[in-house]
Amino acid sequence: MRILWKPFGFSRRLLQVECCHPNELISLSVLTRRTLVPRLKKAPSIFWLGQRQGFSTMPEEEASTRDTELFSPPSDVRGMTKLDRAAFKKTVSIPVLKVRKEVVNRLMRALKRVALQRPGIKRVLEDPEDGDNRLIMLDPYKMLTVDSFEKAEFAVLEELDVNPQLSQYNLELTYENFKSEEVLRAVLPEGQDVTSGFSRVGHIAHLNLRDHQLPFKHLIGQVMIDKNPGITSAVNKTSNIDNTYRNFQMEVLSGEENMLTKVRENNYTYEFDFSKVYWNPRLSTEHGRITELLKPGDVLFDVFAGVGPFAIPAAGKTCTVFANDLNPESHKWLLHNCKLNKVDQKVKVFNMDGKDFLLGPVREELMLRLGLPTKEKPSIHIVMNLPAKAIEFLSVFKSLLNGQPCSSERLPTVHCYYFSKDANPAKDVCQRAGAVLGISLEASSSVHLVRNVAPNKEMLCLTFQIPAATLYENPALTLENYEEPSLKRQRTDDSVSEPPVTSDS
Numbered sequence: 382m383r384i385l386w387k388p389f390g391f392s393r394r395l396l397q398v399e400c401c402h403p404n405e406l407i408s409l410s411v412l413t414r415r416t417l418v419p420r421l422k423k424a425p426s427i428f429w430l431g432q433r434q435g436f437s438t439m440p441e442e443e444a445s446t447r448d449t450e451l452f453s454p455p456s457d458v459r460g461m462t463k464l465d466r467a468a469f470k471k472t473v474s475i476p477v478l479k480v481r482k483e484v485v486n487r488l489m490r491a492l493k494r495v496a497l498q499r500p501g502i503k504r505v506l507e508d509p510e511d512g513d514n515r516l517i518m519l520d521p522y523k524m525l526t527v528d529s530f531e532k533a534e535f536a537v538l539e540e541l542d543v544n545p546q547l548s549q550y551n552l553e554l555t556y557e558n559f560k561s562e563e564v565l566r567a568v569l570p571e572g573q574d575v576t577s578g579f580s581r582v583g584h585i586a587h588l589n590l591r592d593h594q595l596p597f598k599h600l601i602g603q604v605m606i607d608k609n610p611g612i613t614s615a616v617n618k619t620s621n622i623d624n625t626y627r628n629f630q631m632e633v634l635s636g637e638e639n640m641l642t643k644v645r646e647n648n649y650t651y652e653f654d655f656s657k658v659y660w661n662p663r664l665s666t667e668h669g670r671i672t673e674l675l676k677p678g679d680v681l682f683d684v685f686a687g688v689g690p691f692a693i694p695a696a697g698k699t700c701t702v703f704a705n706d707l708n709p710e711s712h713k714w715l716l717h718n719c720k721l722n723k724v725d726q727k728v729k730v731f732n733m734d735g736k737d738f739l740l741g742p743v744r745e746e747l748m749l750r751l752g753l754p755t756k757e758k759p760s761i762h763i764v765m766n767l768p769a770k771a772i773e774f775l776s777v778f779k780s781l782l783n784g785q786p787c788s789s790e791r792l793p794t795v796h797c798y799y800f801s802k803d804a805n806p807a808k809d810v811c812q813r814a815g816a817v818l819g820i821s822l823e824a825s826s827s828v829h830l831v832r833n834v835a836p837n838k839e840m841l842c843l844t845f846q847i848p849a850a851t852l853y854e855n856p857a858l859t860l861e862n863y864e865e866p867s868l869k870r871q872r873t874d875d876s877v878s879e880p881p882v883t884s885d886s
């Protein structure tokens with residue numbers, strides 16, 4: 382290692398400021414620096430040149446402008462389709478402050494604003510010249526010259542008797558020190574969108590790549606794995622989610638092929654095979670919102686239950702749950718997750734078409750529960766999260782029940798999901814659902830915007846109580862003109878068995 386000596390550049394400038402404007406109001410920062418200048422004049426500036434990394438004092442001209450590409454990977458990685466991590470090596474010049482080791486902690490707190498922040502880069506290095514000193518790495522975009530320190534920062538430097546002289550350090554950056562977006566921006570064609578976003582499903586990064594990104598798909602997948610701790614597999618959606626079971630057709634881009642994964646959502650754990658069932662981490666807020674609406678003891682029918690993100694938290698809240706999914710894989714994982722979360726006693730699981738579930742188990746339970754005179758009045762909720770189709774299933778509610786209608790507050794509440802591309806999505810969902818049921822829902826429903834799925838495509842939740850006039854075969858039946866079927870039967874039987882009264886007797 383060679384040691385060179387260089388004169389101060391910046392202190393000369395400070396002195397000029399003081400000399401040129403002796404009668405003018407001197408700024409506080411200049412005042413602060415004025416007290417530091419004599420000390421700087423005494424201190425020699427050191428220029429280090431290491432074989433790989435070194436530091437030197439920072440020439441004023443060099444520091445006044447900064448290369449905007451300083452933290453971009455080398456330009457020759459552009460177009461790379463197979464990740465070559467070694468090609469990302471690059472040396473950059475970083476401003477550093479040389480300080481005594483015992484003041485480092487206090488100083489780091491004071492210099493948070495200007496300290497260098499790069500992935501995998503230590504901000505404090507040992508001074509190779511003097512074991513009692515440390516070098517604090519500063520952000521080259523914030524620290525152009527020593528003037529870039531703010532008043533408060535200067536005050537701390539002075540208080541701790543630290544020479545504010547900046548030096549330069551040759552820092553070697555490697556692939557590990559670049560953020561995923563920087564890597565992809567350097568590799569993909571210039572000016573094209575590199576969005577490095579993905580949905581995380583356990584250990585899987587689920588990407589939705591655009592056409593121009595496809596030639597780089599394996600590299601993109603690997604970068605996602607490298608840069609996101611816990612991600613060991615990257616998959617890309619290969620078709621739109623339009624199959625019956627709503628699971629994605631996907632291609633493993635990089636990492637492990639294993640799609641059996643485990644996620645936590647709203648304090649419950651779910652395990653499933655992501656390639657075979659539906660799971661969307663973007664629905665966690667919606668799952669939580671519906672769970673919040675439920676009270677202990679309520680009854681939930683989940684018509685399109687998936688692997689259980691509505692059903693399991695509801696059961697955890699001591700609701701009675703009937704959960705159904707047509708996909709045998711979802712059904713299998715739903716059963717598994719009920720056990721995993723210790724709510725299997727509260728959930729009855731079905732593997733049927735939603736229509737058959739509504740016409741069978743749901744109808745049966747509603748007849749039983751709504752017919753019972755109970756002191757506690759548990760609410761009944763029916764969740765239908767199959768946004769592309771659920772509205773069609775609403776027709777099943779028309780005249781689903783017979784017998785005497787229950788009181789209006791006990792009528793089941795439906796939460797029906799829907800995708801709308803309409804300019805007025807709320808009106809659209811009300812009209813569509815109303816048309817299926819043959820009623821107007823505008824005044825008696827609420828619409829919740831769940832999420833924006835794509836430009837001009839919203840996912841909504843329409844909530845309403847099914848009117849008795851819709852739900853019951855004969856809504857006109859009241860207590861006065863209604864007779865329990867069992868009593869009616871008994872009366873008929875009695876009249877048959879009893880001998881007719883004759884005038885003879």
Ligand SMILES: C[S@@+](CC[C@H](N)C(=O)[O-])C[C@H]1O[C@@H](n2cnc3c(N)ncnc32)[C@H](O)[C@@H]1O
Nearest residue numbers: 625626627659685686687706707708734735766
């Ligand atoms: C959009 S996912 C919702 C899953 C879950 N409720 C959630 O929020 O994550 C719809 C689910 O409905 C199931 N499904 C699709 N068609 C069905 C049908 N006709 N009857 C019952 N389930 C169906 C799919 O297998 C899928 O699990």
